Amino acid sequence: MDAAGPRLAVEVVTLFAAEVRAALAMGVVGRAIERGVVKVGLEDPRSLATDVHGTVDDRSYGGGPGMVLKVEPLASSIERAAARLPPGSPRIYLSAQGRRFDQAGARRLAGLKGFLLLAGRYEGVDERLLDEVIDEELSIGDYVLSGGELAALVVIDAVARLLPGVLGDAGSADQESFGTLGSGPWLDWPHYTRPEEWRGRRVPEVLKSGNHAAIRRWRLKQALGRTAERRPDLIAGRELTVEEQLLLDEYRKERES
Numbered sequence: 001m002d003a004a005g006p007r008l009a010v011e012v013v014t015l016f017a018a019e020v021r022a023a024l025a026m027g028v029v030g031r032a033i034e035r036g037v038v039k040v041g042l043e044d045p046r047s048l049a050t051d052v053h054g055t056v057d058d059r060s061y062g063g064g065p066g067m068v069l070k071v072e073p074l075a076s077s078i079e080r081a082a083a084r085l086p087p088g089s090p091r092i093y094l095s096a097q098g099r100r101f102d103q104a105g106a107r108r109l110a111g112l113k114g115f116l117l118l119a120g121r122y123e124g125v126d127e128r129l130l131d132e133v134i135d136e137e138l139s140i141g142d143y144v145l146s147g148g149e150l151a152a153l154v155v156i157d158a159v160a161r162l163l164p165g166v167l168g169d170a171g172s173a174d175q176e177s178f179g180t181l182g183s184g185p186w187l188d189w190p191h192y193t194r195p196e197e198w199r200g201r202r203v204p205e206v207l208k209s210g211n212h213a214a215i216r217r218w219r220l221k222q223a224l225g226r227t228a229e230r231r232p233d234l235i236a237g238r239e240l241t242v243e244e245q246l247l248l249d250e251y252r253k254e255r256e257s
């Protein structure tokens with residue numbers, strides 16, 4: 001992988017480079033980086049601040065509490081980091097005002113050669129930076145974080161696991177929640193491991209039957225049923241196959257009894 005270069009290059013512009021680096025060493029993403037499938041660069045705007053104190057924030061025009069990230073050190077950092085990426089790599093700002101990041105968004109980014117993530121702190125960044133050097137704004141959900149770093153890590157994690165060779169079992173990303181079992185995306189089905197009985201609760205018999213067709217049907221039924229119960233928005237307006245409609249009806253009947 002190294003000789004050909006990484007499959008995906010990501011740059012993160014952050015005031016917490018060491019912390020982001022540490023978080024990236026975990027699990028699946030850490031291994032993808034170790035193996036050279038993903039390359040992550042970090043750029044700390046404080047290292048490009050123009051004064052000796054490394055000032056990157058300033059008071060907000062119009063008043064009020066909270067500081068705003070200054071445009072010059074951020075623009076320099078973004079441009080320096082972007083120069084390490086393949087040409088055309090989008091520059092993405094993480095913010096609650098962004099378009100929602102979802103599994104389709106993860107697949108889109110996984111199809112690119114590179115992208116840059118800007119993680120903001122304080123009350124936000126100078127709006128002119130967004131107009132001049134940022135291509136898109138993404139949000140990982142409707143809640144307010146204290147900074148964009150955790151959002152950037154969420155995006156990198158969701159994207160990296162989609163890259164060929166990152167997950168051990170080829171295709172296991174595909175089988176999970178929001179993967180492509182049936183006409184999906186459906187929520188995941190329940191999982192069990194030993195012991196067979198715990199606090200009087202038994203593992204569903206079908207999973208021990210060795211009947212792979214029956215197991216597949218049971219899992220699809222659970223996935224559909226749980227999606228209908230917990231995330232009706234994912235089912236509404238979706239065309240179910242004949243088998244899926246049958247399994248969902250079965251699930252509902254079993255629930256009633």
Ligand code: 4GX
Binds near residue numbers: 096122123146149
């Ligand atoms: N999904 N945040 C960005 C800085 C900020 C403050 C004010 C604009 C205005 C978030 C999210 C998120 C917190 C990241 C605030 N930007 N990012 N940060 N939800 O809440 O991505």
